[in-house]
Amino acid sequence: xxxxxxxxxxxxxxxxQQVTLSCSPISGHRSVSWYQQTPGQGLQFLFEYxxxxxxxxxxxxxxxxxxxxxxxxxEMNVSTLELGDSALYLCASSxxxxxxxxxxxxxxxxxxxxx
Amino acid sequence: xxxxxxNPLFLSMQEGKNYTIYCNYSTTSDxxxxxxxxxxxxxxxLFVLLSNGAVKQEGRLMASLxxxxxLSTLHITAAVHxxxxxxxxxxxxxxxxxxxxxGTSLTxxx
Numbered sequence: 478x479x480x481x482x483x484x485x486x487x488x489x490x491x492x493x494q495q496v497t498l499s500c501s502p503i504s505g506h507r508s509v510s511w512y513q514q515t516p517g518q519g520l521q522f523l524f525e526y527x528x529x530x531x532x533x534x535x536x537x538x539x540x541x542x543x544x545x546x547x548x549x550x551x552e553m554n555v556s557t558l559e560l561g562d563s564a565l566y567l568c569a570s571s572x573x574x575x576x577x578x579x580x581x582x583x584x585x586x587x588x589x590x591x592x
Numbered sequence: 593x594x595x596x597x598x599n600p601l602f603l604s605m606q607e608g609k610n611y612t613i614y615c616n617y618s619t620t621s622d623x624x625x626x627x628x629x630x631x632x633x634x635x636x637x638l639f640v641l642l643s644n645g646a647v648k649q650e651g652r653l654m655a656s657l658x659x660x661x662x663l664s665t666l667h668i669t670a671a672v673h674x675x676x677x678x679x680x681x682x683x684x685x686x687x688x689x690x691x692x693x694x695g696t697s698l699t700x701x702x
Binding site for chain 2: 508510512519520521522525527532533535567569571580581582583584585586
């Protein structure tokens, strides 16, 4: 059974550019959530999608957005990149919205460096 | 806002010794998760604790949950080098919005 797949794994962008990250959840999982991990702020929740609807959103500026497609694949976009956006972006998938005792499974992450 | 605190932040222990990592959270929650992260890698699920008094064990790791005290512990028994990693606890309130602790970086010394 394939795990959570994130692409690209590594990327370097310039300040002011935008970036799109992709996540394919485990087959059958309909909930996809995104997290940002940095040494200074740790792991922070960005947003969660279930059946193409955003269920929860973390405390991030509007430059961070996401969407989910009918096949449960998800993308997140960061516009007008800032140096502080350099981070590991993790995608996680789960069967249900409340995890119902099922855990969530994380992908390998996308390492974004903004220069 | 829910806050999750772990201590210690850094832990260096000798092989064969026992130690406990503590996870405190500020708001009532009925579920607590433990994850492991190796350097440059993603998060690996260790335990899901769903009720007060829940205890789960896997190998040299044992996790417990006290919802009344808002406290979870991860106990390491007879540490081995392979357990060196960063351990995170996480709590959810709604949906799959996880609030993660600061992480405990564990180094097991031969």
